[in-house]
Amino acid sequence: MADFVKIYEENPNPKQIKQVVDVLRKGGVVIYPTDTVYGLGCDITNTRALERIARIKGVKLAKANWSFVCADLSNMSDYVRQIDTATFKILKRALPGPYTFILPGNNNLPKDFKKKKTVGIRVPDNAIARVLVEELGNPIVSTSIRDEDELLEYTTDPELIYEKWNNMVDIVIDGGYGGNIGSTIIDLSDGKVEVMREGKGSLDIF
Template sequence: MAAELIEIVPGNPDMRKIKQVVECLMDGGIIIYPTDTVYSMGCNSYHNKAVEKLCKIKGIKPNQNKFSIVCHDLSDIATYAKVSNEAFRTMKQYLPGPYTFILPSTNELPKLLQTSRKTIGIRVPDHMIPQTLIKELGRPIITTSVKYDDIREYPNEIEVIYEENMYLADIIIDGGWCGIVPSTIVDCTDPDHFEVIREGLGEFQ
């Protein structure tokens, strides 16, 4: 069955449509949604079958995933990651925004997301649609790129995204234009030294 395309206005999300997407996430569905950087693919981080399905779509084994999770705000982060005082101060300065912070994971992280690296990427995008979805769901959602090769740029046109993913996702949210530049990734696993491992939309100093 082809994915349902749902248009949601970022500045004033229709809560009826938000609840429809949340029900899909609760049932283990895969969604594509806008962020403050690029369109992302994700699922309920606590639904094992959904995580397994997402891994299959991306062609990876669950224990080798490099997924990040999207949290509603900074208050959620300490549940899933070990945050040093310096990391918290830094994240408070930059979030919400176009950044992914890599942190040591806690045991509260869903088992399928725990890897031998014992780290997790944390996102708090400055975008009302994912923020509202997570608030209504009550738990993080996974974020991973809808880009499938290293040559083509990140897709932004919703028509292209739908055509290429209509049989992979259950719901595709048309949230308008996002962008084609991904988040900046900052490794904070060493509390004494933060390292930018991918320069993206956000400037980090």
């Protein structure tokens, strides 16, 4: 059964952050808050953990399109090919924020993502998510936890999330109520701005 850990976004407790990061380092799977919906995540370099998430989501790892949650833009450049100034300006304006940017991947992608030409990058406006990535030292893979309920696409109450998922993951972080609108997905992989999905996050800044 998963641990249920309360972490406050205004001032994430280092001891609790370390507890979560230790689990991630050992190949654990966690549910954590972002600036949109709660995410299901693991260390992007841990194949065993990635396969677990693929099983939970009912997809093949090779076909999964998950985003990388990064702490900041410099973190992101480890996995993304050199981008032009215009693209960088867009990223700088929008992040941290509720956007997922599709960008061209580089040769440093972890082995399970090597065949992918593009990657989805997130820098959420949520201190808990960003501090976890900073402490871990590399991005967390992220996929949203959807609900089977047709009216409620995403569960927002951490206690209900814990009730439903505690047998499938190692830690559920209670970071307060989550949102129920996913991120806006923007494809910048070929230098043009293409909106793939409109979610939380204004399109006006583009």
